[in-house]
Amino acid sequence: MSGRFEGKQVIIIGASGGLGGAFARAFAKEGAALILAARSPSSLTALAQEIGGKLAPADLTDSRSLEMLHQQAGRVDVVVNATGFSPRKSLAAHTDEEISRTLHTNLMGAILITRTFAPSMSQSGGGVIVHLGGYADGRLALPFFSVDAASRAGIMTFSEAINREYRGTGVRVLYFSPSPAETETERPYHPVWRKLGQPVVSAEKVAAALLDSVSHKRQIHIMGGALPRVFSRLNAIFPRLAEMVMINRYKRILESYFGDGAVDTVGDKG
Ligand SMILES: NC(=O)c1ccc[n+]([C@@H]2O[C@H](COP(=O)([O-])OP(=O)(O)OC[C@H]3O[C@@H](n4cnc5c(N)ncnc54)[C@H](OP(=O)(O)O)[C@@H]3O)[C@@H](O)[C@H]2O)c1
Known part of the structure; x- marks a missing residue:
């Protein structure tokens, strides 16, 4: 059986992560030739054997490291940026290191990856670069996610601008927001998502949705059904109404887990 990515060269940056590993397995099943990338590639030996x-x-925060990856890969059809860092806490509780790491990993990383791969993809007739968002489209501006939300909104807007810049070249940037998923990093937060009424899905389900979006050359995919999409749009047009209908209720729950006087507990507050 031939897969949708037979003969395609796919790079997964952050293949050591929960979602990155699931993306790699899904692309492998569909026939892709893979380059599995991480800061410590030795962590990927077992996955490569499988x-x-x-x-x-x-x-991804170092443009020379990305340029070496590009040189090693040669022609690339798809780059999946499966990395990220997502602290959930009051702004006052963020350390300088956490703010810097969030903005550098999420936003600057997405920009550097795109700058590294988009020009040669354009010269060779096209390709897809995927960046991951957080809950909803990244512009919903949830309290206690402030720095993470700033980085995801930045990626979303950056991706829109790049798609306009590269229109007609065959290059697409896909901004993909996964549903809360069963990964090690996200596991401590599952009770919070359930209390917010958001289902937690398998990493395989996220991977299946991502591959569908890549093969259809979509530019944006928000998982989680209609709710996060509708509220993102409502928030963009009538933010006060979005607060009344949903965000104020979310705020009470998020504050109980992530506020400075939190009464509920999660295993790791990022
Ligand atoms: N899982 C979910 O429920 C969920 C839902 C929505 C959005 N997301 C987002 O999706 C992304 C992946 O989630 P996940 O659960 O798979 O997280 P994860 O298991 O913690 O994986 C994150 C990956 O990012 C890599 N990474 C971090 N900094 C890097 C850097 N400077 N250079 C290269 N790689 C770097 C890590 O690799 P090394 O440390 O091994 O280098 C790790 O493999 C994150 O942005 C997360 O916020 C996740």
């Missing part, structure tokens, strides 16, 4: 693929070191 599904095949070459290993490469990559730090």
